[in-house]
Amino acid sequence: MPIKVLPDEVASAIAAGEVIERPASVVKELVENSLDAGASRVAIKVEAGGKHLIEVADDGQGIAAAEIELALARHATSKLQSAQDLFAIESLGFRGEALSSIAAVSRFELISRPQDQESGRHLLVEGGAKQSLEKVGAPSGTVVRVQDLFFNVPARRKFLKTEPTERRWINEYVTRYALAYPQVRFQLTHDGDRSFQSAGSGDRLEVLKEMFGLEKAQQMIPITPGGDGEIEVSGFISPPAIHRSNRKELTFFVNGRWVQDASLSAAVLQAYHGLLMVGRYPYSVLFIQVPAAAVDVNVHPAKAEVRFEDSRQVFSAVQRAVRATLLREAKPPEINLESNWSPTISDQAGGDQINIAWWDSNERLEAKAGEAAELIPAQRSMSSVPLLRSVGQVGTAYIVAEGPDGLYLIDQHAAHERILFERLMAAHEAGEPESQALLEAVTVEFTPSEAPLLEERLTALAQLGFKVEAFGRHSYRVRAIPAILGGLSPERALRTVVEDFEGDEEPLSGEVEAIIAARVCKRAAIKTGQVLSLEEQRRLVRDLEACRSPRTCPHGRPTMIHLSVEALERQFGRRG
Ligand code: ADP
Ligand code: MG
Numbered sequence: 001m002p003i004k005v006l007p008d009e010v011a012s013a014i015a016a017g018e019v020i021e022r023p024a025s026v027v028k029e030l031v032e033n034s035l036d037a038g039a040s041r042v043a044i045k046v047e048a049g050g051k052h053l054i055e056v057a058d059d060g061q062g063i064a065a066a067e068i069e070l071a072l073a074r075h076a077t078s079k080l081q082s083a084q085d086l087f088a089i090e091s092l093g094f095r096g097e098a099l100s101s102i103a104a105v106s107r108f109e110l111i112s113r114p115q116d117q118e119s120g121r122h123l124l125v126e127g128g129a130k131q132s133l134e135k136v137g138a139p140s141g142t143v144v145r146v147q148d149l150f151f152n153v154p155a156r157r158k159f160l161k162t163e164p165t166e167r168r169w170i171n172e173y174v175t176r177y178a179l180a181y182p183q184v185r186f187q188l189t190h191d192g193d194r195s196f197q198s199a200g201s202g203d204r205l206e207v208l209k210e211m212f213g214l215e216k217a218q219q220m221i222p223i224t225p226g227g228d229g230e231i232e233v234s235g236f237i238s239p240p241a242i243h244r245s246n247r248k249e250l251t252f253f254v255n256g257r258w259v260q261d262a263s264l265s266a267a268v269l270q271a272y273h274g275l276l277m278v279g280r281y282p283y284s285v286l287f288i289q290v291p292a293a294a295v296d297v298n299v300h301p302a303k304a305e306v307r308f309e310d311s312r313q314v315f316s317a318v319q320r321a322v323r324a325t326l327l328r329e330a331k332p333p334e335i336n337l338e339s340n341w342s343p344t345i346s347d348q349a350g351g352d353q354i355n356i357a358w359w360d361s362n363e364r365l366e367a368k369a370g371e372a373a374e375l376i377p378a379q380r381s382m383s384s385v386p387l388l389r390s391v392g393q394v395g396t397a398y399i400v401a402e403g404p405d406g407l408y409l410i411d412q413h414a415a416h417e418r419i420l421f422e423r424l425m426a427a428h429e430a431g432e433p434e435s436q437a438l439l440e441a442v443t444v445e446f447t448p449s450e451a452p453l454l455e456e457r458l459t460a461l462a463q464l465g466f467k468v469e470a471f472g473r474h475s476y477r478v479r480a481i482p483a484i485l486g487g488l489s490p491e492r493a494l495r496t497v498v499e500d501f502e503g504d505e506e507p508l509s510g511e512v513e514a515i516i517a518a519r520v521c522k523r524a525a526i527k528t529g530q531v532l533s534l535e536e537q538r539r540l541v542r543d544l545e546a547c548r549s550p551r552t553c554p555h556g557r558p559t560m561i562h563l564s565v566e567a568l569e570r571q572f573g574r575r576g
Contacts, residue, residue, distance in 0.1 A: 009104070012074065012128055013153060016101035018301040022160060023050025023149055024169035025302060026106075029098035030144050031177050034058035035184065036079065036091045037142065040200065043187045044174060049166030051149060051157075059141040062114035068121045069133065071110070074100040088292045092257055097301065102146055104128040105153050109145040113138045127152040171196060176251060176258045179207045179285060208236060208285070216242060220283070224325045231290050231314055233321035237268070238283035239329060240275040240556070249283040254295060256287075259306050264288070267315045271322035274549050277556035278514045286318065385550045385560070390537040397528040399537045406564040412532065412540060414553035416525035417518075419543045421554040423484045424464060424517045433465030435480035442490040446474045446498065453498040460512045461497065464520075468494065488524040496523060518554035 006014070020026055027044060034042045037060025047053040063071050070076050077096030080086065086094070102108060103125045113120030120138030124131040150157035160166065167190055178186040178198040185200030198207050208217040220236040235253075252264045268284050276282060296307040308314045388401040388408055399410040427433045446454060451474040461468055465482030478490040485493075496519040526532070532540070544550050544559065553559055569575045 009128055012100065012104040015074065015097065015301075016104045017153075017156070019095075019097050019101040020105060020149075021302070022169065023054055023166050024173050026050065026054050026102055026146055026149060027056070027170050028173045028177075028302075029093070029102065030054070030056035030146075031174065032092035033098065033144075034060055034142070035177065035181055036093050037061045039141065039184060041185045041187075044170075044189070046167070046170055046188070046190050048191070049160075049163030050170060051160060051163070051166070052147065054146040054149070055143065057141065057143040059139070062117075062120070062140055062142055063110075063112040064114055065117060065119075065121050065135075068110065068112060068123050069130070072099050072103050072108075072123070072125060076100070086298055087296070089297055090255075090292060092303070094298070095301065095303075099144075100128075102144075102149075105156070106149045106151065107147040109147075110142070111136060111138050111145075112142040113140050115140040167195075173258075175207070175211045176253075179204060179211070179251075180253045180256050180258065180287070182207050204236070204285075212283070216283075220285075221325055221329050223286070223321050224328055226321060226324065230294075231288065231317040233286060233288055233318055235284065235286040237286075237322055237325060240272065240282070240326070243276050243280040243282055245280065247281045250281070251285045253287045254306050255289060255292065255297075257297065257303065257306070260304050261306065263311055263315055264318055267318040268322050271319045271326065275326060277554065278511055278518055280556070284322070286322075288314065288318065290314065385545050388541050388545065390534065390541045392534070393532055393537060396531055399532070399541060401541055403562075406562060406566075406568065408560050408562055410541065410544065410560045411528075411553075411558070412526050412530070412537075413528050414525075414557055414559040415540055415544045415550075417521050417553045417555075418547055418550065418559055419540070420484060420521040420524055421517055422547050422549070424482055424521060425514065427482070427484065428464050428513055428517070433463065434483040435465045435467055436483040436486070437467075437480045438478065438490060442478045443471055444476050444478065444491050444494045446476070448474055450474070450498045451476075454494065457497050457512060457516065460516055463513055464517055466493075482520075485520060485524040488520060492523050493520045496520060514554075521554060 019029065023046070027046070027050065031042060031044065034056060037058060039058035039060035041059045043057045045053065045055040045057075067078075073096075075096045077094060079091040080089070080094045080096070099110070104127065106127075108125045110123045110125075111120055119135050122132075122134045122136040122138075124133070150160070170190075171188065174186060174188045174196055178184070178196070182198065182204045183200060183202040184198075186196065186198045187194065188196040196210060198210060205217060205220075208220060211217070212220070216238075219239055219242060221239055222236055223234050225234065247265055247269070250265045250268055252259055252261055254261075264286070268282065268286070272282050290308065294309040296309075297303060299305045299307050386403045386405065388403045388410075391400045391402055393399055393412075394409075397412060399412055399415075401408045401410060424433075454468075454476060455470075458468060465480070465484075466478065467480035468476050468478050471477040476494065478494060481488055481490055481493065497516055499519070526540070551559060566575065
């Protein structure tokens with residue numbers, strides 16, 4: 001075929017495909033336009049998950065009659081004049097592509113009137129072709145109505161997901177923008193039913209309550225104000241007691257724009273390092289304000305990604321803000337004798353675990369990269385364990401110990417889990433896991449569905465000091481186990497490795513080892529019900545003191561609780 005310049009409709013359809021992928025992208029672009037127009041009210045009406053209708057109405061500045069057709073031209077924008085402006089973008093839009101793209105693939109209506117004009121205009125376009133333009137009476141502001149999205153691009157229409165999925169995406173966009181613009185009143189209806197509403201009061205916590213429900217929203221911790229002047233971080237994070245099985249609730253806004261960014265997620269996760277059990281993730285809603293010149297927002301047509309001039313600086317600002325907030329909130333556990341104390345509450349509805357937190361801020365802050373080293377060293381000792389003196393054992397489960405500031409009850413099983421876990425991981429990280437050969441190799445049989453799971457994790461097992469080899473179709477033979485785990489049953493250890501990995505999250509590299517280590521240490525640890533001699537109790541307490549994160553077991557449960565001298569004095573009526 002000879003080379004030809006594509007006809008305009010074809011070029012438009014190709015371009016439209018990049019900007020408008022699904023109904024939610026239409027909602028996003030239209031809402032961004034309303035926000036750019038300074039609206040204080042945005043009402044979104046959706047039918048059939050956006051396949052039939054998407055309507056966005058605002059009370060913003062409107063479009064002048066003379067410009068109404070121009071607004072739909074490709075690369076027509078009022079937000080950018082020169083390429084230079086690209087580096088100082090304050091608006092959400094700037095590419096001048098959204099309206100033309102949407103109009104190219106739908107039956108499109110635009111009704112708009114600026115406040116200072118008497119009448120509005122009503123423009124009708126189908127599949128990119130103008131049908132009519134009329135003068136109409138209209139309230140000031142803009143209404144865009146998009147019907148039958150992709151009616152002229154059957155291939156796209158076919159690939160749309162089910163209505164509930166599209167609805168979910170739309171809700172996600174609208175709630176995110178409501179959070180970023182709390183002073184704007186948002187209203188979203190699906191098929192006539194109100195699905196979300198924000199008050200426009202300017203209070204982000206109000207919006208969070210709509211999003212997460214009252215209980216969870218109230219537990220979210222506001223980020224401690226701070227920052228280095230250049231980069232400001234604000235927003236909310238979940239306490240370590242609230243977590244989920246994937247990282248989908250890590251939300252970031254850069255200069256008011258919702259973005260997806262793996263390195264920002266990594267910064268948050270690193271700040272939680274040691275506070276959450278492996279394979280669990282926090283919730284966060286963070287607003288990052290950087291000078292417009294320090295961020296390139298023109299990376300992708302959908303504007304969902306950004307590039308920072310100095311991404312390390314942004315990374316460490318986020319990581320520091322989150323970590324400092326967590327440390328500030330960290331309180332040593334205390335027994336409250338007045339109230340009915342319960343260690344775990346299960347939030348069934350949300351499917352998320354809520355544990356009463358036993359926070360450990362003495363995690364090795366110097367973790368991984370240098371970034372963490374900037375963290376406030378003064379707070380490091382805050383929740384480390386003081387020197388303890390074991391007094392005895394109660395219920396063949398807990399060790400009673402005395403410290404300088406009162407009484408400690410230590411869960412012998414959880415404590416031993418922590419000790420074994422840190423030793424195993426330390427040996428692994430040093431690259432010298434010590435194996436202890438079994439007197440007799442043990443053969444373990446798996447089902448056909450389990451065997452591949454084990455196969456995948458053989459390397460991780462080897463790195464922890466296990467020597468395991470395939471032995472027949474679905475059988476494996478254990479020749480050695482990590483020396484630290486002396487009394488562990490090789491068979492039980494191997495079986496725990498193929499148990500479900502949490503949720504739908506692909507573990508990060510390195511996480512697999514940690515998850516396996518946590519599981520086998522649970523199997524190898526001293527059990528509840530085991531009588532310990534005073535010497536054994538003392539050794540356990542001493543080993544726990546030496547841990548980097550002595551206050552929680554590798555699964556996030558507390559290893560100890562504290563009864564302060566003051567609390568005792570209150571109880572005995574010696575204090576006010
Ligand atoms: P961009 O937002 O990148 O400028 P769009 O295609 O989304 O491009 O919109 C084109 C232009 O139409 C905008 O620059 C703006 O001037 C105008 N416009 C679009 N939507 C609205 C609205 N809701 N209120 C006022 N003006 C609007
Ligand atoms: Mg736009």
